[in-house]
Amino acid sequence: MKLVITGGAGFIGRMLAQAILARGSLTGPSGRAETVDELVLFDASAGAPLPPSLARAKLVLGDIAERAAIDALIDRPDISVFHLASIVSAGAEQDFDLALRVNLDGARHLLEACRRLGSRPRLVFTSSVAVFGPPAMGETVDDLSKETPQTTYGMTKAIGELLVNDYSRKGFVDGRAARLPTIVVRPGRPNKAASSFASGVFREPLNGEPCRLPVTLDTMMPLSGYRTAVGNLIRLHEAAGEAIGADRAVGFPSLDVSVAEMIQGLKRVAGGRTLGPIEMAPDPAIQRIVAGWARRTGSAKARSLGLARDPDIDSIVREYIEDFLD
């Protein structure tokens, strides 16, 4: 089978590709593990050179909002797609048109290209807890909560869930939407996601650099470690379609913690390392976006499908140290 990961040159895309290449196969429509003989990472930009562990992956650069590029990509009936490409939250607030072009038009092109194959391929679309917001949102959000996003990013993700549901209902694709909490600890530099601080608060101190924290210590964040998220994306792809039901979106399990608890976990695990300082640097724009997000998530459907939850903050910090520092 061929596997396409959009946004594949990004952090989660690379991690997912590495995990799938390490397994060598993926269970799809046949219900059996199929060998992945072609793996394409599609992205708008290449980023850092691919590591040796991704030597068998092919990087294709292109614009997801250009239909012809997507049609050329989706060219085998035995294909599976992980659709991670997206303009992120603060980026989408800055450039509304770009967000609609990439997040909405891009998703439509991909769904149409998959539909044209006629083989009802599996497609895993990454949605986000940013689909939730006041006034419908309570303290805890789950698979039955109304989606009233308060960002353009969340709006395009909620639309993506609706499209994936209807394309699946019509039998055009076997779609699944992964409603992701904030994924940590992302390596590298801060990005344009309003949630960027949730990685930075671990990463910068561990790197011996100062972290400028834009939110207050009591800010609650539903988090997932990246290893857990990648494992869950694969589990969601492999789940039997009937087990997911008519609403193809699945809220991923999260560890719901305050920023203060995140910092406590960091200090427990840091051991003898000298941590960079954490400085309070309130940013009203970021706080306004984050205040519109859910504080906790329920994940009954995810658990029924065998998706995992991180046991604690400490294990999330340890992963990052193992993978990127030691």
Added chain:
Amino acid sequence: MKLVITGGAGFIGRMLAQAILARGSLTGPSGRAETVDELVLFDASAGAPLPPSLARAKLVLGDIAERAAIDALIDRPDISVFHLASIVSAGAEQDFDLALRVNLDGARHLLEACRRLGSRPRLVFTSSVAVFGPPAMGETVDDLSKETPQTTYGMTKAIGELLVNDYSRKGFVDGRAARLPTIVVRPGRPNKAASSFASGVFREPLNGEPCRLPVTLDTMMPLSGYRTAVGNLIRLHEAAGEAIGADRAVGFPSLDVSVAEMIQGLKRVAGGRTLGPIEMAPDPAIQRIVAGWARRTGSAKARSLGLARDPDIDSIVREYIEDFLD
């Protein structure tokens, strides 16, 4: 001010235009009643000739999915739009691509054209109870219920609500979405809406014709008489923006009745008329669509905005007799 009604040559479009021309004005952003000096009915086809009561309205034919046509239509900063144009439920199930073209692309063109004016015009988008469906839907749906549509029509309406919310949040338009129950009694012939029988069960017997009923007598339908719906559309346009809140969609009040109760009301009001027979003609395709709809609606926000509810079936039947038979 200029007023544009898309789908304006249709039944609700004409009724709405007549009601607004009879008043002569509409309250908009200024908070004062503004004279409507230009009223355009935009539609894909003309239908019957416009009656004398619409002599001051201008009919413009065009394709809402063609951006240039919409840009030409939205040409004054002091404009208001009622966006009624839509491929309806059974029609959208038959032609998915047309439904996305008209309902999704069309809505986007209209929102973009309004945004380009820079005047944050009011736009009333007609959504539908068809946005609700299993598994999230309970017996009763309201403004806090999750939208998991089970038709392409409902999917495009749910997306429209999300777009109207975000375009409003960004300050591009002052949008409002009217989540309509089934509107009765529509005159003329049956249409491609799966709910078409809800008008036919009154109309055909009153016209002395047989009605072939595709659903069972215990089927529950949330209904609104057309006069009430038109009055509520005007009220929603005139409501102060702050009163609506961040979720710009408002579930319209409905009268929630079974088909058996609809027939009882018809017989009470019919008086000495000879009614055409009602024949049971089960249609599994229609039943499948209708089974996915809500049985009752809550409408707390609508009532807080002063929107009205029909008192009973009898008054709905009487309106139709007055307007179209006597």
